[in-house]
Amino acid sequence: MDGLFSKYDLKPNCYDEVFADHNTYRSEYHLIRDLVSKMDVPTFKSLNEEAKLSFLNQGITYALYASNETKETIFPFDLMPRIISSSDWQKLEQGMIQRNTALNLFIHDVYNDAKILKDKVVPKELILSSKHYIKLMEGFSPKGKIYCHICGTDLIRHSDGNFYILEDNLRSPSGVSYVLSNRVTLSRTLPQMFQGKMIHPVGQYPKELLKTLKSVSPQADQEITCVLLTPGQYNSAYYEHSILAKFMGIELVEGSDLFVKNDIVYMNSIGRKRKVDVIYRRIDDNFLDPDVFKKDSMLGVKGVMAAYLKGNVTIVNAPGTGISDDKAVCAYVPDMIQYYLDEDPIIDNVPTYICEKPQDLKYTLEHIESLVVKPVDMSGGYGVAIMDTLSKEEVEKIKQQIMASPRDYIAQPKMMLSTHVTYIEETERFEPRHVDLRTFTLMGKDQSYVLPGGLSRVALKRNSLIVNSSQGGGSKDTWVMMNPTFPSQSQSQTQS
Amino acid sequence: MLVRIAESLYWTGRYIKRAMYLAKFLRVQYFSTLDASMALNIEFTLRSILNMSGITQDSEKELNEQEVLVKVGFDIDNPASILSTIVAARENTRALRHVLSSEVWESTNVMYHFAKNYSVDYYKQRGLYEFTTKVEENVKIIRSNIHSTMLRTDEYYFLMLGSWLEETIQILRILRSKMYDMEVLSQGGENIPLMQYQWTITLKSLESFDMHNKFYHHTTSTQSVVEFLISNPKFPRSLYYNISHLIRDLRKISVQPRGFNDFIFDLEKMQSDVKFFTYTNNDDLHDFLEELMKRVSSIHDVCTSLYFNKE
Numbered sequence: 001m002d003g004l005f006s007k008y009d010l011k012p013n014c015y016d017e018v019f020a021d022h023n024t025y026r027s028e029y030h031l032i033r034d035l036v037s038k039m040d041v042p043t044f045k046s047l048n049e050e051a052k053l054s055f056l057n058q059g060i061t062y063a064l065y066a067s068n069e070t071k072e073t074i075f076p077f078d079l080m081p082r083i084i085s086s087s088d089w090q091k092l093e094q095g096m097i098q099r100n101t102a103l104n105l106f107i108h109d110v111y112n113d114a115k116i117l118k119d120k121v122v123p124k125e126l127i128l129s130s131k132h133y134i135k136l137m138e139g140f141s142p143k144g145k146i147y148c149h150i151c152g153t154d155l156i157r158h159s160d161g162n163f164y165i166l167e168d169n170l171r172s173p174s175g176v177s178y179v180l181s182n183r184v185t186l187s188r189t190l191p192q193m194f195q196g197k198m199i200h201p202v203g204q205y206p207k208e209l210l211k212t213l214k215s216v217s218p219q220a221d222q223e224i225t226c227v228l229l230t231p232g233q234y235n236s237a238y239y240e241h242s243i244l245a246k247f248m249g250i251e252l253v254e255g256s257d258l259f260v261k262n263d264i265v266y267m268n269s270i271g272r273k274r275k276v277d278v279i280y281r282r283i284d285d286n287f288l289d290p291d292v293f294k295k296d297s298m299l300g301v302k303g304v305m306a307a308y309l310k311g312n313v314t315i316v317n318a319p320g321t322g323i324s325d326d327k328a329v330c331a332y333v334p335d336m337i338q339y340y341l342d343e344d345p346i347i348d349n350v351p352t353y354i355c356e357k358p359q360d361l362k363y364t365l366e367h368i369e370s371l372v373v374k375p376v377d378m379s380g381g382y383g384v385a386i387m388d389t390l391s392k393e394e395v396e397k398i399k400q401q402i403m404a405s406p407r408d409y410i411a412q413p414k415m416m417l418s419t420h421v422t423y424i425e426e427t428e429r430f431e432p433r434h435v436d437l438r439t440f441t442l443m444g445k446d447q448s449y450v451l452p453g454g455l456s457r458v459a460l461k462r463n464s465l466i467v468n469s470s471q472g473g474g475s476k477d478t479w480v481m482m483n484p485t486f487p488s489q490s491q492s493q494t495q496s
Numbered sequence: 497m498l499v500r501i502a503e504s505l506y507w508t509g510r511y512i513k514r515a516m517y518l519a520k521f522l523r524v525q526y527f528s529t530l531d532a533s534m535a536l537n538i539e540f541t542l543r544s545i546l547n548m549s550g551i552t553q554d555s556e557k558e559l560n561e562q563e564v565l566v567k568v569g570f571d572i573d574n575p576a577s578i579l580s581t582i583v584a585a586r587e588n589t590r591a592l593r594h595v596l597s598s599e600v601w602e603s604t605n606v607m608y609h610f611a612k613n614y615s616v617d618y619y620k621q622r623g624l625y626e627f628t629t630k631v632e633e634n635v636k637i638i639r640s641n642i643h644s645t646m647l648r649t650d651e652y653y654f655l656m657l658g659s660w661l662e663e664t665i666q667i668l669r670i671l672r673s674k675m676y677d678m679e680v681l682s683q684g685g686e687n688i689p690l691m692q693y694q695w696t697i698t699l700k701s702l703e704s705f706d707m708h709n710k711f712y713h714h715t716t717s718t719q720s721v722v723e724f725l726i727s728n729p730k731f732p733r734s735l736y737y738n739i740s741h742l743i744r745d746l747r748k749i750s751v752q753p754r755g756f757n758d759f760i761f762d763l764e765k766m767q768s769d770v771k772f773f774t775y776t777n778n779d780d781l782h783d784f785l786e787e788l789m790k791r792v793s794s795i796h797d798v799c800t801s802l803y804f805n806k807e
Contacts, residue, residue, distance in 0.1 A: 058598070059590065059605045233591045246594035256806065257498050268499045268806045270650075271751035 003037035076474030095347030132322025144445030200452035206247035215444030260303030509658025
């Protein structure tokens with residue numbers, strides 16, 4: 001290793017994304033080798049500061065749910081990109097589409113014929129006991145039978161070099177704005193890095209998202225009005241809501257900006273009130289409509305569910321989609337793929353023990369020291385217990401909790417997330433840090449799209465496996481290289 | 497356009513202008529006390545600063561200089577402080593970043609981070625000049641970005657509506673509080689040099705000193721100053737200029753709700769009263785300004801009922 005990475009130590013028993021061994025770059029990283037070998041740490045450090053200031057001034061920040069005061073923080077950004085080869089990507093892309101096709105078929109089935117439950121492929125109790133199950137959705141079929149239009153799937157690369165699925169986020173997955181701004185910031189800060197490279201662009205995501213939203217509009221014949229419904233500017237993901245609305249050129253609305261009259265949704269605009277066709281909502285089901293869900297919700301729109309069930313407006317993602325967001329249900333996705341598509345899963349799940357199943361519970365309790373236990377229904381990395389980091393008493397306490405309510409827990413073997421070269425400000429050195437990958441898959445009526453790459457999240461704390469921004473995570477620009485053997489569309493356009 | 501967005505744009509226009517005037521007034525007033533003719537009157541100036549900022553004060557209590565400066569500059573619990581105004585401007589633009597150009601948003605955000613991270617201790621000791629000057633510079637950058645990067649559509653005109661209205665109000669406030677200062681100062685008999693000095697400060701607070709002198713060939717009197725600031729048609733810091741532009745931009749908003757014509761009629765009446773104002777004596781001027789302030793304040797209420805009502 002030379003230049004910037006001369007003091008880089010590989011972490012034993014982990015797949016390192018950049019180095020195959022101490023002296024060998026993996027093939028896709030040859031692309032940046034020249035650049036990093038010529039650069040020194042002080043130069044890199046000042047570029048890093050520049051990038052941070054750029055994020056702050058652009059207001060690319062998120063709010064932490066701190067105990068008393070919300071603090072605006074920059075999502076830490078690491079300038080060293082993560083590179084995914086075109087062959088790895090091809091497989092991931094196909095895997096995501098397969099998975100999301102099956103998930104959408106599953107949700108439609110659950111709320112309609114419930115065949116998969118009757119056939120006992122997925123236990124009925126698991127679904128019906130989910131707090132995301134919405135009875136009102138029974139017998140209803142949304143436009144194009146699509147429930148999950150936007151899915152964020154978290155993957156890891158294990159020490160065997162393969163990608164595994166950790167979980168799916170089917171309610172309001174966030175993070176795509178970081179993908180967009182990471183790319184912009186990296187290309188501003190280190191333009192040399194991009195020169196002469198065929199990297200899949202990410203900037204077309206908002207356009208694809210708008211296309212997806214429009215494809216599920218209740219009526220297609222006239223001008224379609226889509227809006228993005230945000231809980232407001234104090235929400236932690238507000239930056240993302242506003243940037244997506246801006247790039248799509250649609251209104252960013254709060255609950256009080258909408259109202260329902262005769263089961264039609266309108267916007268409170270100056271002058272003539274405008275009718276709304278598609279609501280891309282970034283608020284949870286519970287807050288969507290005080291008529292049906294939480295009565296005291298100030299974030300939602302009174303009467304919107306009635307308008308939805310009449311087919312006058314489309315809600316994205318569909319209410320009740322959360323039944324598949326459950327980590328225990330995630331474990332059944334390979335079975336769903338078999339059941340609906342009669343295919344083998346292209347990307348495997350991380351092996352998951354569902355504590356509700358007696359044999360899995362038994363295994364979990366017997367092998368608990370080597371496992372990671374997760375509540376089925378928490379996001380943001382909260383409640384994740386990595387057993388070999390805990391004291392005997394703490395382990396015992398978790399055992400008791402699992403036995404008291406097995407439905408609430410799953411267990412997984414401790415997967416060694418791959419590591420990536422990451423600049424650490426405190427030591428002013430490059431060190432290996434664990435990374436995961438969140439992909440973003442869009443599904444509309446007769447169309448699908450996977451954002452090339454996605455968000456690589458980095459656990460900045462040494463040895464930490466938890467990458468969530470709320471727990472000290474950062475992110476990286478993620479490059480998917482274009483397939484060198486097939487000329488890309490942009491290439492052929494240049495030639496003609 | 498959403499009602500909420502229109503209202504936020506209007507308030508953004510107001511807060512940005514307000515931040516500039518608060519900073520400017522504070523600086524010019526404070527540094528005027530260093531001049532010999534006012535050196536004994538620091539208490540008087542501090543009260544004038546508080547007055548202009550709209551902060552209620554106990555007239556018996558002796559004022560502490562640093563306390564006043566912090567209250568006007570950095571007290572986040574005081575909605576009229578410079579920092580509170582900047583925070584409010586930024587919170588509004590944050591809700592608008594998808595409709596504003598990123599230049600407008602970013603420059604507002606830069607000003608916010610500057611003010612928020614400014615050391616209050618340094619400000620109390622030495623930083624007042626730097627802080628207030630930087631706030632003004634930041635506002636000028638934001639305004640330049642508004643002018644050069646925003647489409648001339650309703651978004652722009654709602655911003656400008658707030659901006660013209662706030663400027664009108666601020667000029668009026670400065671004139672009124674200076675009139676009040678004059679009354680206090682002339683209690684022990686009229687002191688012409690001191691009065692002239694006060695008018696000079698007023699002109700400087702409004703960046704009007706040079707142009708006033710150019711227009712009136714270097715004679716400063718109460719009459720020249722108030723007529724310049726009230727009815728001059730060519731000077732952008734006059735009431736007439738601001739009210740005229742407010743009417744012009746209001747007409748450009750694509751939606752003309754019911755009641756619009758009556759509103760314009762009242763505004764044009766106000767515009768003409770300002771245009772034909774002539775100074776006769778201080779009492780009449782006082783009454784004129786009080787009456788005008790009431791009419792200008794009602795513009796906000798009419799805008800609210802015409803544009804910002806929700807279903």
